[in-house]
Every structure is written in structure tokens, then in C-alpha cells.
Amino acid sequence: MILKRITSNEFGTFGVLSHEGTPFALTLERPWINNIPNESCIPIGLYDCKKYHSPRHGNTYEILNVLNRGNGEAIIFHKGNTDDDSRGCILIGEQFELINGKPGILRSGDGFNEFITKLNGINWFKLLIVNT
Numbered sequence: 001m002i003l004k005r006i007t008s009n010e011f012g013t014f015g016v017l018s019h020e021g022t023p024f025a026l027t028l029e030r031p032w033i034n035n036i037p038n039e040s041c042i043p044i045g046l047y048d049c050k051k052y053h054s055p056r057h058g059n060t061y062e063i064l065n066v067l068n069r070g071n072g073e074a075i076i077f078h079k080g081n082t083d084d085d086s087r088g089c090i091l092i093g094e095q096f097e098l099i100n101g102k103p104g105i106l107r108s109g110d111g112f113n114e115f116i117t118k119l120n121g122i123n124w125f126k127l128l129i130v131n132t
Contacts, residue, residue, distance in 0.1 A: 003027055003090070003129045005044075011103045012083035013041045014096065019118045025111040028091040028104060030083050035068055038087040042066045042075060044131055050124040052076055060112075061119065063090070063127060077115060079108040 005015040008031055015027040029041035042063065052062035057078040066075055069088070080091035082104040092112045093105030105111070119125065 001049075001125060001127050003127060005029075005041075005129065005131045008032055008041075009103070014103070014105075017092065017115070024114055024118065025092050026094060026096060026105050028080070028083060028086070028093065030086050030088060037069050038073070040088060042069065042088065042129065044129045047127045047129070048124060049077075049127050051122075054078065059116070061125070077112070079112045081105055081108055 002018045003015050004018065005013055007014050010031055013029040013031055016023045017025045017027050030039060031041065033040040035043055047066065048064045049061045050064060052074060053059055054074065054076055057076060060076045060078055063075045069075060075089055077090050077092055080086055081093070081099055082102055085091060091105060092108060092115050094107035094111040095105065097104060097106045
């Protein structure tokens with residue numbers, strides 16, 4: 001999978017997620033704040049991701065070996081609408097929209113379900129995160 005980040009501002013880092021060369025979902029992460037755990041999006045790079053069960057978010061995938069993020073908290077893909085819903089994780093949705101005057105993503109359940117469906121039967125995958 002490829003996550004192509006398209007813009008970033010104080011409200012978050014916005015991107016497009018592609019699988020096998022086809023874009024299928026939108027993403028939202030925290031803004032870049034020097035890779036501070038729970039506050040910043042993760043650095044660009046190539047990551048291994050593995051199936052993971054989150055007590056809070058259910059079945060998903062964890063992003064492994066994120067530089068300087070060995071604080072014990074999993075960095076995962078999950079549902080959410082604004083960067084306030086993320087503590088350094090990647091939110092998935094289907095539509096960029098203002099939410100209470102703040103940029104966010106809508107139809108997160110639909111986007112997340114599509115993500116899980118595309119990975120049906122896959123225990124791990126590579127994720128390449130790039131900036132445009």
C-alpha cells in the first residue's frame with residue numbers, strides 16, 4: 001500500500017491511500033510535530049504492518065518499527081473524523097469535509113471497512129508513506 005500525503009496544516013496531515021496502484025480511501029493524521037509520540041504523524045518511509053487487535057478499535061493493522069516511537073502504544077489504522085481522534089495513528093475515510101469548522105474526514109466507517117476488505121486474508125503488508 002502507498003499513503004501519499006497531499007497537504008498538511010495545523011489541523012492535520014491529509015492523504016490518499018492506494019492499494020495495488022489504485023486509490024481507494026482518504027487519510028488523516030496528526031500534523032508533523034517532530035515525530036513526538038501521540039502528537040505527530042509518523043515519518044515518511046517504508047513500514048511493515050501486521051494484523052492487530054486493538055482493545056479500543058477492534059481488528060485492524062499495526063504499523064511497526066516507527067522511529068522513536070517505542071513507547072509501547074500501537075500505531076494503527078482506525079476510524080475517526082478529525083486529528084483529535086488520533087494519537088499518532090492513521091485515520092481512514094471517504095470524504096474530506098469541514099467538521100465544526102475544522103478540516104476532517106467523513107464516512108470513516110466506509111473507508112475503514114474498504115481498507116479491511118482489501119486486506120482480507122492478509123496478515124502483514126508493506127506501507128510506503130510519501131509526501132507529494
